[in-house]
Structures are given as C-alpha cells and as structure tokens.
Amino acid sequence: MSREFTEQESVRREARARLEEAGVNPYGYSWEVSHHAKDILEAFDDAKHQGVDGSAPLEEFKVSIAGRMMSRRIMGKASFSHLQDESGRIQIYVTRDDLPEGFYNSVFKKMLDIGDVIGVEGYAFRTRTGEISVHVQKLEVLSKSLRPFPIVKEQDGQVFNEVTDKEFRYRQRYVDLVVNPEVREVFRQRARMITTMRRFMDDRGYVEVETPVLQPLYGGAAARPFTTHHNALDMKLYLRIADELYLKRLIVGGFDGVYEISKDFRNEGLSRFHNPEFTMMELYVAYKDYDWMMGFVEEIVEAVAIELHGSTELQVGENTISFKRPWKRIPLLEAIEEKTGHDLSGKSRDEMAAIAAKLNIEVDDSMGSGKIIDELFGEFVEASLIQPTFITDYPVELSPLAKRHRSKEGLVERFEAICNGKELCNAFSELNDPDDQRARFEEQVVLGLGGDEEAMQLDEDYLRALEYGMPPTAGLGIGIDRLAMLMTNSASIRDVILFPLLRPETGVDDSVEESDD
C-alpha cells in the first residue's frame, strides 16, 4: 500500500537515503549500553568529575548510552541535544572536532532528525549553566525515524504543546509513551501492582494456574459473551467472561489455593470504566469463608498501596483514600437503610417495590426483590462510598454461585468492596451443595429463556464436579484495571490499558473492509 508522504516525511526519507550513500547504516544492529540517563544524573559527582570551567576536562566518567533524540540546538560547530531513554533524558554535547572528519557537518547536522534513535559514547561533565551532560566522542545511528514526532517542550516544569488528544494517544500509544513520560510510569506501576499481588499469593502457597479462554459454556458471571467457532471440531466456543467455574473444579481436585490473573471478555458497552477485554484476578482458597476473605482483601490491597506509594493513603481525584486496615463492613440492607431510611429486611417483593417507587426508582414487574435491592444500592449508596468499604450479604437471586447465609434468610455470604464509588472486588463463600447449585442454575436458565441475555448457563460438568464434593471455599475476583485506576489516580480505564479498544481508524488500513473471508 502506498501513500503520499508529507513534506517532513519526504525530508526524512531523503536523509535516510543519503545516510546509506554515505555508508552509514540507518538501522544499526546493537549498542552496548553502560548507563541509563538517570544513572548518570545520579552518579555524577562534581568533586570527581570537573566541568570545563577553564580546566581541561577530566574524562574518567566514561559512558555509553542509547536513546531517542528529543531536541536539537545546533550552533555552528557544536550542538546540544537531549537523548531520551527509558529512565529519562540527558543532554548530550556534540562537537565537530570530537567526531570523525566530516561526520558532524554532513551526518549529524544534515541527516539526523528529532526522533532518531542513536547510540553515543563519551564522558559526563557539567555545563557552564549547570546541566549534567555527555560530551560525545562517538555516535552511531541505530534507527532512523521517518515520521515526525509531536514536539513537546518544557521549561521549569511548565510543558508546552503537550499532546493531550485522547484519540491520538490511544491509537498511537507508542507515540504517547515517548512524548508523555508519566504514561510509562503508570504502566510500570501497574506491572508492580500485579507483581506484588502475585508474590503475596505465592508466598501463601497458592498455585497460579491457567484455565481455558475458549469455553464451550460460559459462566461465573452475569454478562454477554463473545462467540467464536472452532473449525476442526465444528463447535461454537465462547471467550471466557470469568474463570470461576474452572478454578473451583481445581479446588475439587485437591488444590487448597489457586489463582489466575486473566483476560476476560464481555460483549458489552465501552465506557470510562469498561473495556470489552479486561484483566481479572480470581482466587479460591479451601476451608475458608467470606469473612476470612475480607481480611485477605484488606491485606493484599494495603500491601499494593505500600509497595507503590510507600503509604496506605493516596490521592485519587479529589479524594484522599486510606487503604489502612481494617475497612468498614456494612450489610447491604443496613447500608440502604442508612441512606434511604427504609429497612428492607423481611419485606416482601411487593413491599420493596412500593418503597422503591416512593424513592422515585422505576420498578417493573420483571424485577425481583434482589434486583430492586440492587437498584436501590446503586442509586443511593454506591457513589457515596469513598473510603474502601465491604458491603456484605446479598440477595440469593443475584448470586447464583454463592453459599446461603448461615443465619440470614434469603441472603448469601457475599461481599463487594466499594472504593471511590466503584466496585473493586466481588467475593463469597462458595456454594458447594450440588443440588442447591443445580436449582440456582435452573433459575438462571428460566431467566435466560425469559430474555435475560446475561443469565448463566447450566453447566453439567461443573455440577458433576461438585457432586464429588468441594470443600468449603472462599472465592474472590478483583478487577485489576479498576484497582490500577485507583492506584495510579487514573480517571479512565483507557489510561491503564495500553491498547484500549477503539473503533477502527479509517485511512490507515484499507484492507480492513476487503478482508472479509
């Protein structure tokens, strides 16, 4: 596919051609890196590495660095430029007389551009104006950049021409990462968060496992799936919406603790809080109940906050959130009573519907009591829960995989942690009575036949596993992206997913429409 080049692209392509004519490979093979920019800035010591204030430069701080040229200030026979590597930026000082004959004037000045990746050898020094820099003695082209980068400038912490266009940043994340260094930091923190959680669970002896992404039946959550087809077996397959039912089969199999950090897929809308593929961490621990699991959640989230921020308190948007244990625990119905003044416990479905109607919540005949409770919670409670709070004991009809409450009729032993007005995790004492589980599945099937596209499917194999006997088990699911949003103070899930789903871009790949095989 050919396309017309802009003026600046043509200039860069010509420069690449002239590099090749001059015998300079525009795409080098490797470069021995001795330091990153940050290492040099931290290790530089004025006492040991004197500047050029009249005295001859001391050359003992030799460095070899590589990175992308982000600025150029050319002054006749000498130039300054900033090189950016993963750790940050450092200024380099390039002079005609320190490079091979003709290299400075022809190659450096005429054939290189902002955005090119170069390797540089030289020694560190401090300029007259005080900036630690590298005096270049050898320079190699490692990759010629053929497209102009957005030029972002900065002075005294003030940023000029910052690239803020969300679409540009999400579609060309590679550019976003180059020109907005704080974006790299967000994804480093995300990685550290996951590493911390994994270590936390490994330390307790839980086994990280992998279960099928392609599933003949989908289950474990209320959501619409993506559907695909396996050609050789000629069968319909679903991309998983959750890992739950497979992980609990492993508890039946004798693992006492299993977890999986997985991509799940839900064929639903996109929003600031939703991406069709997202990352979930699910954990199941035998011989424990939901009460124990609340303690576990407090601990692991607190550990993440401390690892990332050195503190249990952090600023998220306008709120200061404290993850310090213990978190508040409120039964769902009490939370609703607190906000609305209405006690729903022991009320019939119709009594609840009347209360909801009084509170200006739309209720139709298809809504059961569980759904009404859920609506009231969503409307009057959820957004007001800023500090991490466990909401406990949900209606049984909303929780087909959770165990009945040991003392409260009509409820299950389930909790959600709510933080900054959003659900952070969902957990319960797992239902291990196979006959009760079958009955719950059958209710779901009825809902599905009634048109509920998010109803669960009846999974005979899962029931067979339960019939062999599953120990009492506590289960947990944490939305990793949601937690990453909190931990990195990001307003949108797209800011914590490297390549969020967007509509296809027109004009970049014309083959998209034709390739309908």
Place this chain on the structure above:
RNA sequence: GAUCCCGUAGCUCAGCUGGCAGAGCAUCUGACUCUUAAUCAGAGGGUCGUAGGUUCGAACCCUACCGGGAUCACCA
C-alpha cells in the same frame, strides 16, 4: 443505545456578525563551539473530518454520516 461537546498545517491552537487560511513549535536555506521552550535572517507547508444544502460568497449557518471525549443506562 440516549444527550451534550469537539474535529483547522506533522504537533499545540487562533480564526470576530458569513467576505483573500493564521500563529508558535517542527520542517527547509543561511549564520553561530556552553545551548536548554537556544538565538538571528529568510522560505515552504492546508481535501478546514466526509458528503450534501442555504448563499453572490461557507472553516463559520443547516442536514446526514464518520471519528473522539464527557455524562446517563447495563456490566467489573
């Protein structure tokens, strides 16, 4: 899916009541061996998201569509 806002040079943005398409950075030419939003002198660069419509005349007004953002509803 509904509502509102946005789309102008590679990037960030102006563009008044409808009257010749603008600036800074970047790019190109020249000068400059301690600059740092480098500076100085000059130059080039546009399908104003797309398609219609109104008008003597549209970046600007109207309609539809495309893309993005925000809010709402469902879900994590």
